[in-house]
Amino acid sequence: MFSKSTFLVIISLLGSMALSGCDGDTGGDRAQGVESTPPPASGTPPTSPPPVPLPPPSNGLIESGDIVEGDTIATGFSGVVIEQSLTLTFNLMVNGNSQIVDLGSSNARFTLAKLIANPGDSQGQSWTSYFITSEDPICRSQADIDDSNNACTSFSTETDPELIDDTAKKVQNISALGKAVLTQATSDNNGQFENNGDGTWSYTFPFQFADVPTLTEVHRSCIQFSFNADVENICVDFVPAEVVIATDGISGTSLSDSFYQTHNARQIVTEATCNTCHDKLAIHGGGRTQTDYCVTCHNPDSNDSNSGNSVDFKQLVHKIHFGRNLQNFVDDGKPYTIWGYRNGEHNYSTTSYPQNVMNCGRCHAGDEDVLFSQTQMIPEPMAQLTKDGHSWVASPTKQACESCHEKLFTEGIRLNGEEFTLHISYTEETNCAGCHADLGAETPDAKQANQAHRDSAIEKAIAYAMNIESVINTGPGESPIVTFNVTENGTPIDIKTFDGKIRVGVAWDAASDFDNEGLSGFDALNIEIDAITESILKEGSNNSFVLDIATVGLTPKTIPDGQDSVAVLMLGHANGPETTATSFDDVSPIKSPIEFFAGSAATVTPRRMIVSIDKCNSCHNRFSMVEKGHVNFHAVPSGEPLVCASCHGASLGFGEYADFRYLIHGVHASDIREEPYRGEFSENIRFPGNLANCDTCHIEGTTQLPLAFNTPIFTGITDQYTTVTATTCSSCHDSAEAQTHMISTGGAKFNEGYDLVQSTTESCALCHGPGEAADVEVVHKR
Structure with missing residues (x-):
């Protein structure tokens, strides 16, 4: 023994x-x-x-x-x-x-x-x-x-x-x-x-x-x-x-x-x-x-x-990061599981990677990978370069490849489900580099690892750009007229023949985080228009198009009174060869532009910048929200958090909060919430970092209290609103005990009428403000 x-x-x-x-x-x-x-x-x-x-x-x-x-x-x-x-x-x-x-x-x-x-x-x-x-x-x-x-x-x-x-x-x-x-x-x-x-x-x-x-x-x-x-x-x-x-x-x-x-x-x-x-x-x-x-x-x-x-x-x-999509789990229900200390079971079937798993250069890369990207004119690897970081291309092995391609060497099945039996006889001693040779940056073949793992959807996306040329009529009671173009590799294209979606949106009350006054519930997605259908070619231009919102059959089509600043934005994606109403993994999201214009005020006040897209992309590589609602209802937002916030403003909600601050916190905080936010969507998300470190996503110094405005946040239930600080904090701290503290100590209101919530001033900053006993910047970094 x-x-x-x-x-x-x-x-x-x-x-x-x-x-x-x-x-x-x-x-x-x-x-x-x-x-x-x-x-x-x-x-x-x-x-x-x-x-x-x-x-x-x-x-x-x-x-x-x-x-x-x-x-x-x-x-x-x-x-x-x-x-x-x-x-x-x-x-x-x-x-x-x-x-x-x-x-x-x-x-x-x-x-x-x-x-x-x-x-x-x-x-x-x-x-x-x-x-x-x-x-x-x-x-x-x-x-x-x-x-x-x-x-x-x-x-x-x-x-x-x-x-x-x-x-x-x-x-x-x-x-x-x-x-x-x-x-x-x-x-x-x-x-x-x-x-x-x-x-x-x-x-x-x-x-x-x-x-x-x-x-x-x-x-x-x-x-x-x-x-x-x-x-x-x-x-x-x-x-x-x-x-x-x-x-x-x-x-x-x-x-x-x-x-x-x-x-x-x-x-x-x-x-x-x-x-x-x-x-x-x-x-x-x-x-x-x-x-x-x-x-x-x-x-x-x-x-x-x-x-x-x-x-x-x-x-x-590899298996942990690909856990939810491993073939043995998806096809056969067998999760990748490891029993650790004291035989604790660790089931990785709910883990996911917040970007395309083919992006191998996100984790390991060498100088050769940078040269390959520059030569092929594709995004460079984000990994810190190491002396042997290129070995995934130069020295591929069965052990490494089989960690994702689980059935290739046993059943002859590729990740896409196709049968390919050539690898069944291969063992750990096989020279994979014999077929999957590193042929360099100039003339790679399809079997070279960094060529085989290229993300064609992203490469296609970065070839396009949406550009807002000018916007007029953004004052109270006016209908904006937007002039724009879409370029491919720098050349303006005829959007009428574009295979994909291009939409123009207009949002307002930017200084109060896009309240979009006058809209509520599902209709609070701001004014958003199919630009391909509704725009006309600008006479004498090189594929510039004009969208006159006054001519579009929607309500509202004018800017309400009292809106200091107005935002105009664009959403767009190119379809892939297999894009359908139910299959859209191959769409190419184009970076979304947003610009701000004066409304009733003489000067422009843009929506506050509190998160950094560069920080989002540390995990997401090229952030975009490719899901059925975005693809089928409008278009895929990409690369600009303010565009997301312009729709997911204070008045948006359908069954649950859809306000951007609540949505982002609720999704990322699935591990600490008592009730999952939007069910399975957040239950399958595991934030890999420290949720207490707000600077992970936020620009430093932007998470302090008090907030600069007092906009009631729609809960998603008719005529029910919550005070803004309580909305933000309860998106992570959703327990009854936490909400009781916010009400009794901070004066918060949950699920009350609009007028009552708007007239309420929260006192959270008395304890959680800068330099106070429970300064939010301090307690979140314990």
């Missing part, structure tokens, strides 16, 4: 051990947080930092148990020594001047892996861990079965799982039954810790390399620290044979500036890229934040024994 937590196998000679996945505090099914802007799409690939200098003389000592949340912990490697055993030296300082005096196994765990060639003819390399453990999907005793934690950590590898009755399976799920004992990579903290007395510590691994001069592969060791304050993982790459020869602890390691000039370390994706959506990427309880660390355990042969699924990093990440 062995304990899972201590079952550590250290194989002699070269220390070449089986691959495996992380143990310990595993189980997080997504990260917390979102960066506000994407990393640069070009620039110098990241390299390992130089050696960390010894800290200045200490002004104090501190025990690990005395470290508290908010303390700053600085750490980094300063040397690698190999004398048969591997010793790592690293500095560890708290708040700049205090040395930790009692570092031990409860505070740190260490991984060690080496980079080896993929098997057979397969191109590329993979990490393989030196430390393994076993995971057993079987409970061995009734005590295990009855364990309230359902941990089942006591097992025997000699017992055949097929001989164990299903009632003894520790995970009672159809996906877990009949599985066998499998290996997972793990970490080590059973070696020797040594306090060097100068702010640095050394750790010596508890095994010896058998023949160090023969170890010419790149190795990586990482440390995860566990304190009551945040501290990043740190990693160092090195070649053992070179370290032994150098003897200075620096040469032959990534602590040397020249290391990556002569060594490859499979630098593909960075946490900086991940954190443009995940703020921050913090898995397994929050202690694992660096992708370099993740890959030292998430190796190709690391598996979850309860599901039989691989937890190889590339497969894990």
